Each structure stands twice: as structure tokens, then as C-alpha cells.
Amino acid sequence: MKPLRISAYTVTSAIGVGLHASFNSIRDRTSGLKPCSFEPRLDTFSGMVAGLEALPVRGELSVFDCRNNRLAQLGLQQDDFVAKVDRARKKYGSDRIAVILGTSTSGIQETELAYVNRDKKTDLLPESFKYATTHNLYATSNFVRRYLGLTGHTSMISTACSSAAKAFASAWRLMNAGLCDAAVVGGVDSLALNTLYGFSSLELVSTTPCRPCAQDRSGISIGEAAGFALLEWPEQSDNTSDYFLKGYGESSDAYHMSTPRPDGSGAAMAMGAAIKRAAIEPAEIDYINMHGTASDVNDSMEDKAITRVVGTTTPCSATKGWTGHTLGTAGMLEAAISLLAMEHGLIPGTQNTKTIDPAFTSEILLENRPAELRNVLSNSFGFGGSNCSLLFGKGGD
Amino acid sequence: MADYYLSGLGIFGAGLVGWQTSKPVLAGREKYVLADLPKLAPAILPAGVRRRAGSYIRLAAEIATEAVAASGLDPSGLASVFTTTESDGTITDAICRAICEAEPAVSPTLFHNSVTNAPAGYWCMAVQSMKPSTSIAGHEGAFSVGLIEACLQIDTELNDMLYVCHDVTMPHPISKVANIKSDYGAAMVLTGEQKKTSLAVINLEVIPGSKTLSEVGIKAIDEIRTGNPAARCLPLLAQIARNESGSVVLPYNDFQHLQVTVNPCN
Numbered sequence: 001m002k003p004l005r006i007s008a009y010t011v012t013s014a015i016g017v018g019l020h021a022s023f024n025s026i027r028d029r030t031s032g033l034k035p036c037s038f039e040p041r042l043d044t045f046s047g048m049v050a051g052l053e054a055l056p057v058r059g060e061l062s063v064f065d066c067r068n069n070r071l072a073q074l075g076l077q078q079d080d081f082v083a084k085v086d087r088a089r090k091k092y093g094s095d096r097i098a099v100i101l102g103t104s105t106s107g108i109q110e111t112e113l114a115y116v117n118r119d120k121k122t123d124l125l126p127e128s129f130k131y132a133t134t135h136n137l138y139a140t141s142n143f144v145r146r147y148l149g150l151t152g153h154t155s156m157i158s159t160a161c162s163s164a165a166k167a168f169a170s171a172w173r174l175m176n177a178g179l180c181d182a183a184v185v186g187g188v189d190s191l192a193l194n195t196l197y198g199f200s201s202l203e204l205v206s207t208t209p210c211r212p213c214a215q216d217r218s219g220i221s222i223g224e225a226a227g228f229a230l231l232e233w234p235e236q237s238d239n240t241s242d243y244f245l246k247g248y249g250e251s252s253d254a255y256h257m258s259t260p261r262p263d264g265s266g267a268a269m270a271m272g273a274a275i276k277r278a279a280i281e282p283a284e285i286d287y288i289n290m291h292g293t294a295s296d297v298n299d300s301m302e303d304k305a306i307t308r309v310v311g312t313t314t315p316c317s318a319t320k321g322w323t324g325h326t327l328g329t330a331g332m333l334e335a336a337i338s339l340l341a342m343e344h345g346l347i348p349g350t351q352n353t354k355t356i357d358p359a360f361t362s363e364i365l366l367e368n369r370p371a372e373l374r375n376v377l378s379n380s381f382g383f384g385g386s387n388c389s390l391l392f393g394k395g396g397d
Numbered sequence: 398m399a400d401y402y403l404s405g406l407g408i409f410g411a412g413l414v415g416w417q418t419s420k421p422v423l424a425g426r427e428k429y430v431l432a433d434l435p436k437l438a439p440a441i442l443p444a445g446v447r448r449r450a451g452s453y454i455r456l457a458a459e460i461a462t463e464a465v466a467a468s469g470l471d472p473s474g475l476a477s478v479f480t481t482t483e484s485d486g487t488i489t490d491a492i493c494r495a496i497c498e499a500e501p502a503v504s505p506t507l508f509h510n511s512v513t514n515a516p517a518g519y520w521c522m523a524v525q526s527m528k529p530s531t532s533i534a535g536h537e538g539a540f541s542v543g544l545i546e547a548c549l550q551i552d553t554e555l556n557d558m559l560y561v562c563h564d565v566t567m568p569h570p571i572s573k574v575a576n577i578k579s580d581y582g583a584a585m586v587l588t589g590e591q592k593k594t595s596l597a598v599i600n601l602e603v604i605p606g607s608k609t610l611s612e613v614g615i616k617a618i619d620e621i622r623t624g625n626p627a628a629r630c631l632p633l634l635a636q637i638a639r640n641e642s643g644s645v646v647l648p649y650n651d652f653q654h655l656q657v658t659v660n661p662c663n
Contacts, residue, residue, distance in 0.1 A: 041501075095652060095653065104512065104513070108489070111489060111493055111571065112493050112496060114493075115493040115494060115496075115497050116497050118570060122570075123569060123570050124570050124573065125570050125571070125573065125574065129574060131571070131574035131575060132536075132574070132575075136482070136483065136534075136536065136575070137481070137482070137483075137484060137513065137534035138482070138534050138535060138536035138539075141534075142536070151650075151651070151652040151653075152650070152652070152653065153542075153545075153603075153649075153650065153653075154535070154542075154650050154651075155533055155534065155535050155542045155546075156533065156534040156535070157531060157532070157533050157534075158484070158512075158513035158514065158532050158533070158534055159512075159513070159514040159517070159530070159531060159532050160512040160513075160514055166531055170531065170533075170546060172553075173546070173549040173550065173552070173553050174545075174549065176549075176552075176553060177398055177549050177552060177553075179398075179545070179549075179603060193496040193501065194489075194492050194493070194496065194503075194508075194511070197492075197495070197496055197501050197502075197503040197508075198492065198503050198505075198508035198509075198511065199508070200503070201502070201503045201504065201505040201508050202505045202508060202509065250529030250530075250531075251527050251528070251529060252517075252518075252521040252526060252527050252528060252529065252530045253521070253527070254521040254522050254524075254525050254526055254527050255522065256522070257509045257510065257512075257515065257518050257519070257522075258509040265527075266527060269527060382512070382514070383509060383512045383514070383515075383518065384512055384514040384515060384517055384518025384519075384521075384530075384532075385518055385521060385522070386514055386517070386518070386530065386532075
């Protein structure tokens with residue numbers, strides 16, 4: 001497919017506000033996972049973005065104020081992202097830049113708080129509760145569109161943990177059809193009791209910082225993140241970024257609502273489709289950023305899928321030991337980590353993991369490794385069997 | 398954008414159950430009769446899934462089954478797009494109540510059914526489709542957002558598509574804050590080439606939002622249209638039901654509308 005230039009990108013998660021801090025945490029092997037102060041009753045670690053309580057959504061957009069949109073706002077304010085979108089807006093027009101994001105639960109914490117504060121007699125939620133601009137699935141895409149002064153296509157993809165990755169695919173299709181000239185893609189998901197207690201009920205949450213691909217892995221740590229990228233066609237963009245979206249691949253497991261297909265065939269289909277679309281050979285992939293949640297079944301099936309698609313020598317790692325699993329925005333967070341890895345020539349290792357599962361056959365790195373990277377594959381797999389792989393590359397040719 | 402063929406339809410709403418019975422009503426040839434919504438038990442879902450599934454999952458399976466059967470196509474070969482505005486409010490309500498308890502206990506079944514793409518996941522399992530599936534939200538413009546996504550996948554992935562757009566009512570008290578008056582859904586099979594089953598060819602055009610939105614022109618049906626974001630597609634279905642060439646203008650986003658031009662295939 002015709003590659004799309006990543007003209008700008010930014011990410012904010014437990015390992016840092018913005019790209020610089022995020023990369024430093026990876027380079028210095030500093031995990032963002034801490035005992036879950038968001039919900040101390042749960043014996044788990046989480047990847048929380050500190051300080052959101054003191055960072056309300058700016059005045060004229062205050063109707064959108066909630067944790068998810070605060071996180072979106074903090075994310076937008078990093079890495080000169082707003083100014084870069086502004087330049088694109090002046091060039092293409094505000095109605096020619098789409099906003100396509102991913103989330104799993106949007107601002108659901110706002111509804112949780114409304115239920116906590118509901119009238120004990122009538123069961124009614126507080127008058128001050130603004131559902132449509134906080135928890136409704138569209139709320140954060142609408143907020144980001146307004147924050148950036150855009151007036152075109154606006155959508156929110158919600159396919160659980162593949163959501164933000166699929167936003168890149170949706171953007172390519174819209175741009176390819178000429179329905180917009182540029183797109184702001186990304187994802188925002190924030191900590192909420194629904195997900196913390198929900199994943200706990202499925203016995204998928206670890207009581208320690210998560211250890212992806214480890215022999216003794218014991219489940220996920222939940223995190224939160226906001227990240228965005230500006231996509232443009234290289235010939236139209238005056239930007240000089242040398243990083244591109246070269247391929248995407250999507251598939252469905254058709255197997256189980258909360259367990260991936262154990263043989264990894266659904267995941268392999270998505271990875272294979274991304275490689276095919278990029279018109280490269282599997283051997284040209286220099287690094288795979290795994291979905292790597294540290295759940296028993298995910299990591300095992302993903303190892304099988306990787307081995308099937310690229311063999312046993314391509315360096316791979318899972319970075320959720322740094323950030324936690326940021327659910328609907330994991331695809332954007334890990335796209336950003338993949339791009340940082342290419343920019344800095346550094347493959348992240350697998351934080352927290354001491355011994356790789358001896359049954360695994362793919363080349364999983366525990367330590368950071370300097371390397372020249374031209375093509376990087378990033379995997380995201382979600383509940384409902386929703387798989388998406390993105391292929392990022394250096395040089396658009 | 399190219400031309401797309403509408404090669405199978407499913408519909409479920411108050412007094413509008415099934416395409417064949419709804420078609421003369423939407424075309425204005427038969428009188429609309431308001432009726433209670435029947436309880437759905439879509440046979441395509443395995444019994445265990447069906448028992449635990451709420452109306453959000455059941456309605457999608459029901460109308461998807463109808464559209465696919467009408468298309469005559471193998472459902473395992475269809476990629477899919479599912480659109481919703483509110484996802485599953487019954488589960489949101491149940492989990493939010495549970496976490497208010499002194500010792501929160503969330504049902505694992507409810508939690509894994511709580512993802513927006515639960516109807517898509519169960520559909521793909523039921524028909525064994527490993528093709529891509531996207532679940533997408535677009536508020537008032539949800540139908541248009543999803544229709545565009547589905548049609549573009551025909552262009553770029555060369556897939557035949559199942560497109561399902563639906564929303565279901567929410568329980569008290571969250572029902573007070575979301576504008577879903579009654580359950581409604583429509584499903585369509587969209588293909589890049591004409592099939593024997595094709596009803597109409599459609600063409601999409603994004604236009605400035607200053608134009609007036611289309612109505613069905615039948616008061617009770619237009620009340621359904623404004624009472625559920627998924628039902629904003631009813632003017633399009635009415636245009637198809639009339640079996641006449643013409644265009645409808647549907648909501649898309651705050652600044653743009655989607656104009657869908659319909660030409661019958663027969």
C-alpha cells in the first residue's frame with residue numbers, strides 16, 4: 001500500500017508525559033507500574049498517569065471534563081503536537097483532517113462516580129453528570145476534534161484492546177478514498193473500576209508488576225495512556241519525518257470472547273496481512289513489539305504466531321512491564337514505542353521478566369539492545385477476537 | 398467513492414420486524430402499526446451464549462442473520478462493521494451498581510460481554526468468520542460513519558461486507574442521560590459487484606451540513622428515527638423500499654452530512 005507519513009506523534013503513559021520522558025524510562029529501565037493507588041482495595045499494580053486530578057479540561061470545553069478527557073488533553077499538550085496539527089489545518093482546511101481514535105471504555109469512570117453519588121431513594125444520577133460528553137463512546141473523539149479546531153470526519157473505534165491500532169487502518173482507508181487529506185489517529189483509555197474489577201473477575205490481573213512472556217507470568221497490570229499521531233501523504237506534506245505507516249493487517253479469531261485462539265492463527269493472519277500490504281518479506285522485519293500482556297494464553301499464542309510468520313530469529317519484546325496494559329489505547333502507545341525504538345536505534349527489552357517461558361520459540365529479548373531498525377511490526381489483540389498488526393518503517397520507498 | 402451494491406437487508410424496530418414485512422410499510426403502501434417488540438432468540442447463537450446475552454448482542458445477531466440470509470452469501474466470507482452509539486447500557490448499569498458495593502463483585506460473564514465489540518465477536522464465532530471486523534461509534538452520525546467504513550473496506554480490502562448498526566434501550570437510571578427511546582437496528586450486506594440478490598446500488602457523497610436531513614414522512618416511523626441514533630438510517634431504507642431512484646441526506650458529524658444516492662437494481 002501507499003505509505004502514510006507519521007508527521008507527528010506523541011504519547012503519555014505511566015512511563016512519561018511526552019516522548020522524551022517515555023524514551024528515557026525505556027532506556028533507563030524504569031517501570032511505571034506501582035501499587036494501585038487508584039483503587040487501594042485491589043491487590044495489584046497499575047500504570048497510572050499522576051496528577052490528572054489537578055488538570056481539568058480547559059474552560060470552554062469544561063463540559064467534557066472527566067479523567068479520560070483530562071488524559072487526552074495532557075497527551076495533546078506534549079511534543080508540540082497541537083502546533084503541528086495547526087500547521088496541517090491551515091494547509092488542508094479544518095474539514096479535511098479526520099479524527100479517528102480508539103478506546104475501550106471512554107470516560108466510564110464518570111458514570112461510576114455518578115452511580116456512587118446517585119439518589120438513594122429515586123436511584124437518579126446527579127444533575128451535574130454529563131454523560132454524552134464524558135462516557136459516551138464518541139466523547140473523547142469529539143473532545144479531541146474540538147480541542148484541535150477540526151470540523152471533519154470524527155469517529156471512535158471500540159474493539160477492546162485492538163481499538164487504537166485499528167484507527168490507523170481506518171485512517172488509511174479514509175485518506176485513500178480522498179475523504180480527508182490528513183488524519184489525527186490515536187487512542188485514550190483511563191483507569192476505571194469497571195476494568196480493574198472486571199479483569200480481576202476473570203482472574204487475569206497479577207498481584208505483582210506484570211511479567212510478559214515469563215515462565216512464571218501471572219497476569220496483566222492495567223495502565224492508562226493517551227497518544228496521537230498525525231498522518232499525511234508524503235508528497236503533500238512539507239514535514240520531513242522519515243517514519244511511515246507501511247502496512248496494517250486485521251483479522252478475527254472467531255474463537256472465544258475473552259480467550260485468544262490458542263494456536264495463534266488469528267494473530268498470524270493479522271501479522272501476515274500487514275507484511276503483505278507493506279510489500280516486504282517477513283525477514284525484513286527488524287523488531288516486533290508484541291501485544292505481550294503477560295496473560296498465560298495471550299503470550300503463548302502470540303509466540304506461536306510470531307514463530308509461524310517471521311520464524312525464530314526476529315527480535316521481539318513486550319513493553320507492558322513498563323506501562324501496564326493500556327487496553328484500547330495499547331495500539332497507539334506501542335506504535336509510539338515502536339517509532340521511538342526506530343528513531344533512537346534501541347530495541348526495548350521485556351521489563352520485569354527474568355526467565356522466558358521455555359516453551360517459547362521466538363527471539364524474545366529481555367535486555368535493551370541497540371540496533372538499526374527499518375521495519376517494525378506492532379501487535380494488538382483484543383477481546384472478541386479482534387486482531388490488528390501495524391507495520392511502521394523508516395523511509396517511504 | 399465507488400458504487401456499492403446493497404445485497405441483503407435486515408431490520409428490527411417497533412412495528413418494523415423483518416425487511417419483507419417492513420418494506421411496504423416504509424414505502425407507504427401499507428399502514429404502520431405500532432407493536433410491542435418481540436423477544437429475540439437468534440438461533441445462530443449457541444444456546445449458552447444466547448442465554449447469557451442481553452438485547453445488545455441478540456438484536457445484532459438477529460438482523461445480521463436476516464441480511465446475510467437474504468444475500469445468499471456465505472457469512473464466513475464476509476468482513477464486518479458494527480456501529481453503536483451507546484454499546485450495552487444494561488451491562489454498564491449492572492457493573493456500575495456492583496462496584497458501588499462495599500465489596501465489589503463484577504460478574505466475569507458480564508464483564509467479557511461488556512466490550513463494545515461483543516456482538517461482533519459472537520457473530521464472528523457463530524459463522525466462523527476470521528475476516529476483519531470493526532466496531533465503531535459516531536454519536537448522531539453513527540450510521541453514516543459505519544456505512545463509510547464498511548464501503549471503504551470493499552474498496553481497499555476487496556471484501557464483501559456485513560454492516561450492522563443498532564442501539565438498544567438502557568435501564569433506569571442511565572436511560573435518563575442517553576437518548577434511546579426504543580430498540581432499533583438495521584443490517585445490510587454490501588458488495589462491490591452486483592449479485593442476484595442485489596436490491597439497489599448506492600453511492601455516497603459527503604456534503605456540507607447545511608442541507609436539511611431527510612425524513613421518512615410517516616410520523617410514527619420518524620419518531621423511531623429520532624428516538625434511536627441507529628434509526629437515522631430509516632430514510633435510506635424507505636428510499637430502497639420505494640424501489641425508486643433518489644437521494645437521502647443523513648447525519649454524519651457536526652459539520653457534514655452524508656448524501657446517499659439509491660438506484661434500484663431491478
